[in-house]
Amino acid sequence: MTRAVYEKELYRLQAALVELQEWVRAEGERLVVVFEGRDAAGKGGTIKRVTEHLNPRFARVVALPVPTERQRTQWYFQRYVEQLPAAGEIVLFDRSWYNRAGVERVMGFCTPQEHQRFLRQCPLFERMLVEDGMRLHKYWFSVSDAEQERRFRRRLEDPVRHWKISRMDMESFTRWEAYSRAKDEMFVHTDIPEAPWYVVESDDKRAARVNMIAHLLSVVPYRPIESPLPPLPPRPESTGYERPPRELQTHVPDHAATLTRHQQGGSAR
Template sequence: MTGKEHGAKREAAGRGAAGLSKARYDAELYRLQTELVRLQEWVRAEGVRLVVVFEGRDAAGKGSTIKRVAEHLNPRAARIVALPTPTERERTQWYFQRYVQHLPAGGEIVLFDRSWYNRAGVEHVMGFCTGQEHQRFLRQCPVFERMLVEDGILLRKYWFSVSDSVQEERFRRRLEDPTRRWKLSTIDMESISRWEAYSRAKDDMFVHTDMAEAPWFVVESDDKRSARINMIAHLLSTVPYRTVPSPTPELPRRPPSTGYLRPPRDLQSYVPDHAASIRR
């Protein structure tokens, strides 16, 4: 299958039968991303600390949504945190400790591509933590998050919900696409056979951690385009940001030449013009 065919399949799957057209999606996404830039400028000007947690089943569309959220933001002020498997040293720490060091300072936005909720989901279902550690997490997590909110951090939590049939189809497309096959792991494959176990774990997690101070917001994500638009629009609606006036810089006039001569091109090594070989 060619890259063009892969792209067409991804576009059709992302849109869904009753999804947004590409033109309307692109226009609304750009409008919302413009608002995200305004939000970021407000965060920087006011010294706000904003944390956004993205959770959900494998292939639910978290990564692609995070990509759209961060696409036009300043990486110095907005960063994505996607932590790898904990080291042996980190396994001996207080569970929340390695996440605390990634929390934002004033004027920063942090987007958690999976978070401390790994313990309530993957670690619990796959047996990577003990039952006692799981129960301790469910007791401590609400306390931890209340402390964050009480300290002034704006905490937003999104759960991306995908149906079993759509998840399986997205897995199949990843297997077929050599540029996306790396996204699949043995743990991803296990999520198919352990669908109900993950459902029970998610329900239990919501019972303990869906609270007034830090509620969960569910994003229906069978239609990826709608999911991205809905999530970003909701995030913007929950933050009381305002437009921060900033001066528009002016391009300076280029000064007259002082006689500079560029060195001969043959003294430098250039990247070969590969594009010329594929031009029509």
């Protein structure tokens, strides 16, 4: 997908997402979007594009850390229930309760009994959410092994992406088939009519982003909400205010000007 086509369509879709959020707020809807998939499959980048122009007071991303010792003794779904939306809110899970069916299953962080209990309880849990009026949409981002490897290598080479690399990422790279089997088993049990899985092919990141957003907009029956914008009032006449002298304040150094002068000097040479 070319950048020009991508950016034009992304902006159109993001404008529609703003309309969707206004509808969620006006109607008191509760919208949950689950993002799952392999490491480096593009979930984070898609979430950024979804939320880029939304009101953060009513649309939030949930990316929970490793559970505490206390949380390990709770019902498995308990800490996720605390993050579910109230009326008028959108919650996007950057990984979710499906950790138990994926990383915990493959890495041995849960027992076989806990894993099987999850597969039994998860459809019941999600049916309860939907029955209570919550809108639940689940997306699985699928990436090929070759593309995943390319993205991992880019992260290792790019200093601003080093934080994206973890021991778990390296384990997922070496346990490709184990994760594949775990995902297949998870789909068998949790791809239910009330909350089906939607697979997003993500080797092309730009296409994956617009495909996912376009699909979400197509399955939520939102409508534009009329909310007239207030006119910009005329600025009142001055009452004599004068700004204090600039030298009385501490300003950040003009780093941008330094770069500009350096660039102009290089061009002159």
